[in-house]
Amino acid sequence: MENKKELRGWLDNFGLNHPLVIAGPCSAETEAQVLKIAHQLKESDATVLRAGIWKPRTRPGNFEGVGALGLKWLQKAKQETGMLTTTEVANANHVDLALKHDVDILWIGARTTVSPFIVQDIADALKGTDKIVLIKNPVNPDLALWLGAVERFHTADVKNLGVIHRGFSTYEKTRYRNNPEWQIAVDLQNRFPDLPLILDPSHIAGRRDIIFDLCQTALDLNYDGMMVETHYDPDNAWSDAAQQITPETLIQITKDLKIKKETAEGADYNNKLNTLRTQIDVVDHQLIDMMGKRMKVADEIGALKKTKNVAVLQTKRWNEILGKMILQGEEKNLSEEFILRVFKAIHQESINHQEKVING
Numbered sequence: 001m002e003n004k005k006e007l008r009g010w011l012d013n014f015g016l017n018h019p020l021v022i023a024g025p026c027s028a029e030t031e032a033q034v035l036k037i038a039h040q041l042k043e044s045d046a047t048v049l050r051a052g053i054w055k056p057r058t059r060p061g062n063f064e065g066v067g068a069l070g071l072k073w074l075q076k077a078k079q080e081t082g083m084l085t086t087t088e089v090a091n092a093n094h095v096d097l098a099l100k101h102d103v104d105i106l107w108i109g110a111r112t113t114v115s116p117f118i119v120q121d122i123a124d125a126l127k128g129t130d131k132i133v134l135i136k137n138p139v140n141p142d143l144a145l146w147l148g149a150v151e152r153f154h155t156a157d158v159k160n161l162g163v164i165h166r167g168f169s170t171y172e173k174t175r176y177r178n179n180p181e182w183q184i185a186v187d188l189q190n191r192f193p194d195l196p197l198i199l200d201p202s203h204i205a206g207r208r209d210i211i212f213d214l215c216q217t218a219l220d221l222n223y224d225g226m227m228v229e230t231h232y233d234p235d236n237a238w239s240d241a242a243q244q245i246t247p248e249t250l251i252q253i254t255k256d257l258k259i260k261k262e263t264a265e266g267a268d269y270n271n272k273l274n275t276l277r278t279q280i281d282v283v284d285h286q287l288i289d290m291m292g293k294r295m296k297v298a299d300e301i302g303a304l305k306k307t308k309n310v311a312v313l314q315t316k317r318w319n320e321i322l323g324k325m326i327l328q329g330e331e332k333n334l335s336e337e338f339i340l341r342v343f344k345a346i347h348q349e350s351i352n353h354q355e356k357v358i359n360g
């Protein structure tokens with residue numbers, strides 16, 4: 001991964017690389033663990049060490065972080081390696097402790113961003129700070145809520161702001177722990193082109209094997225960096241074991257990532273084209289996903305019809321669907337002819353699915 005020339009926002013004021021690589025364990029576990037990982041990361045592109053000190057857990061009874069004690073370990077890691085440090089703060093007391101221990105970058109977790117009261121308390125506690133503050137997307141796919149949090153910090157005169165895209169939770173299990181919904185981050189980037197945008201592939205993936213692909217997509221979409229959970233013994237990590245990678249894997253990943261050069265001739269055109277093409281790929285992926293879902297429902301309908309010996313083709317229902325889709329298509333500037341062609345094809349596939357279920 002070579003450095004990109006153009007720097008966004010505060011990245012160059014702090015002498016940080018582009019793309020910025022933040023790495024470290026999900027949670028600080030012991031002093032020895034934090035120091036060992038920090039020293040291993042010195043060989044990588046990571047310039048900022050992350051570690052959760054206070055861990056928001058979905059259910060009680062899991063490891064909830066070592067607490068303020070861990071801040072001393074981060075301080076020591078910084079002295080020994082020269083890396084900057086970052087941790088999550090979830091209330092004004094955390095802010096106070098983190099600032100006292102010289103943490104360089106504070107991040108706001110996804111479960112905090114959803115709560116305007118808490119965000120406001122933290123913003124007040126950080127009023128006028130020169131520290132970098134990174135705001136993770138809220139757990140629910142709501143761009144306004146994410147922007148609202150950014151606005152609260154901006155209004156509190158926090159100048160060095162950035163955002164972290166960590167994906168959105170869904171009830172339905174997908175290949176991701178948190179659905180990326182790339183479009184939301186792309187929309188945010190279009191509205192605030194100077195706000196550094198960082199990917200957290202670890203919490204999107206929930207597993208190790210797709211971290212590289214997620215990082216590559218982010219770079220293709222002009223992200224400014226990544227925050228990757230890293231542990232020397234991922235399987236035995238005290239939290240988020242399945243998604244952590246070793247420092248060696250991180251080194252390999254950043255070596256293999258391709259980042260776009262902005263200096264070559266015609267690069268501007270090519271970069272823009274690439275970014276747009278990646279957006280198209282993301283949407284196409286979603287289309288396939290949605291069509292797969294639709295056919296699954298069709299299978300269920302087929303099974304139901306089989307129990308009552310009902311015909312597959314229900315013309316009245318089909319005409320209703322078409323009418324609705326044509327109207328909705330109009331709102332999105334899609335021609336009637338296009339909607340007819342697409343939905344006829346979808347309908348045919350649905351019929352094929354149902355027939356297979358009914359007739360085997």
Ligand code: PEP
Pocket residue numbers: 026052056108109110111136166200203
């Ligand atoms: C984390 O970074 O370890 C974390 C708890 O993240 P999130 O707020 O994205 O769930």
Ligand code: MN
Pocket residue numbers: 026027229239240
């Ligand atoms: Mn984690």
